Amino acid sequence: MINIASPVIEEEERRAVNEVIESGMLAQGPKVAELEESWAKYCGVKHALAVNSGTAAIHCALYAAGVGEGDEVITTPYSFIATINPILMLGARPVLVDIDEETFNIDVSKIEAAITDKTKAIIPVDLYGQPCDWKELREIADKHELKIIEDACQAIGAEYDGVKTGALGDFGCFSLYATKNIMCGEGGVVTTNSDDAAAAIRSFRQHGMTSSYEYADLGYNYRMSDLHGAIAVEQLKKVEDFTNRRQHNANMLNEALAGIEKIVLPKIASNRNHVYHQYTILLDKSIRRDDFIAKLREKGVGAGVYYPKPLHVYPHISKLGYKVGDFPVAEDLAARVVSLPVHPKVTDADIEVITSAIKEAVND
Numbered sequence: 001m002i003n004i005a006s007p008v009i010e011e012e013e014r015r016a017v018n019e020v021i022e023s024g025m026l027a028q029g030p031k032v033a034e035l036e037e038s039w040a041k042y043c044g045v046k047h048a049l050a051v052n053s054g055t056a057a058i059h060c061a062l063y064a065a066g067v068g069e070g071d072e073v074i075t076t077p078y079s080f081i082a083t084i085n086p087i088l089m090l091g092a093r094p095v096l097v098d099i100d101e102e103t104f105n106i107d108v109s110k111i112e113a114a115i116t117d118k119t120k121a122i123i124p125v126d127l128y129g130q131p132c133d134w135k136e137l138r139e140i141a142d143k144h145e146l147k148i149i150e151d152a153c154q155a156i157g158a159e160y161d162g163v164k165t166g167a168l169g170d171f172g173c174f175s176l177y178a179t180k181n182i183m184c185g186e187g188g189v190v191t192t193n194s195d196d197a198a199a200a201i202r203s204f205r206q207h208g209m210t211s212s213y214e215y216a217d218l219g220y221n222y223r224m225s226d227l228h229g230a231i232a233v234e235q236l237k238k239v240e241d242f243t244n245r246r247q248h249n250a251n252m253l254n255e256a257l258a259g260i261e262k263i264v265l266p267k268i269a270s271n272r273n274h275v276y277h278q279y280t281i282l283l284d285k286s287i288r289r290d291d292f293i294a295k296l297r298e299k300g301v302g303a304g305v306y307y308p309k310p311l312h313v314y315p316h317i318s319k320l321g322y323k324v325g326d327f328p329v330a331e332d333l334a335a336r337v338v339s340l341p342v343h344p345k346v347t348d349a350d351i352e353v354i355t356s357a358i359k360e361a362v363n364d
């Protein structure tokens with residue numbers, strides 16, 4: 001089976017973990033510090049703070065942005081649930097804005113209509129590894145004095161106008177979950193250029209501690225362990241290699257699948273570098289997605305659906321006043337997306353298997 005995701009774990013990762021085990025010091029320590037230093041350098045920002053998940057990264061960034069009880073945060077209805085849950089954890093309200101049908105990212109032309117005097121921040125998501133419309137986002141945020149928290153969990157290494165994700169918003173949030181472009185099992189990173197925000201995040205990830213046994217505010221235990229940090233350091237060294245493999249595989253699929261009726265291939269908007277966390281096609285309404293995926297599976301191709309439902313239909317979100325019909329683009333795309341394997345272990349021969357399986361499944 002050609003799986004939709006498959007982490008690359010090699011000798012370097014094994015050796016790095018062993019060194020931590022032999023040091024006897026497994027909690028947050030020198031490996032995490034090394035990760036933070038190399039991550040900040042890679043993204044071109046002043047600070048990178050490691051935490052134990054992408055969800056924690058978003059929670060930390062929202063906290064440092066000053067989001068709290070009664071505030072509103074604008075975001076997309078088409079993402080992983082972890083984009084939205086941290087807004088709720090802080091007692092704030094997610095205000096959803098429909099997406100663009102070509103990029104799957106938040107439709108910037110609809111954001112201003114959603115801004116109120118309670119709006120504090122925007123969380124754009126670089127979905128599937130493609131950066132959002134950052135020029136427009138920055139203009140809107142500056143005009144209305146809003147913070148931008150970039151959910152770049154799927155987009156390490158992607159660029160807008162030559163600027164890397166993590167450096168595009170006021171905060172960048174990353175995930176190192178096992179299926180992400182680089183990973184350590186579970187982990188996350190927040191980036192920022194603000195010294196004050198970095199200090200707030202350091203405290204928030206460690207029980208709200210400001211100095212030894214002094215607690216300035218409520219905080220959590222969101223620290224990353226050095227075992228995870230050690231893997232992440234080695235993975236970050238390989239990010240360009242992994243990205244090149246993903247882009248190579250995506251380009252191969254683009255060529256091989258071009259011209260097939262009833263499927264729409266991924267589009268890249270101008271000025272950006274897409275890192276293909278997912279290579280996502282859209283099926284024509286006449287194709288039943290479950291059957292299509294089952295046929296691919298029979299041929300050894302593990303396709304995925306990211307995501308089968310938009311976020312506003314889940315009970316803890318719909319109870320805020322959302323209903324089916326509110327975000328027609330997100331709803332339509334959610335019913336038709338299929339993601340194909342492009343991870344670094346997918347070979348040129350695998351691409352041929354995927355291509356012929358799709359041609360058969362479309363024509364059946």
Ligand SMILES: *Cc1c(COP(=O)(O)O)cnc(C)c1O
Nearest residue numbers: 053054055080082083153175177
């Ligand atoms: C993976 C992911 C997250 C959350 O990351 P975890 O590390 O699983 O907590 C948030 N947003 C998006 C878009 C993601 O893909």
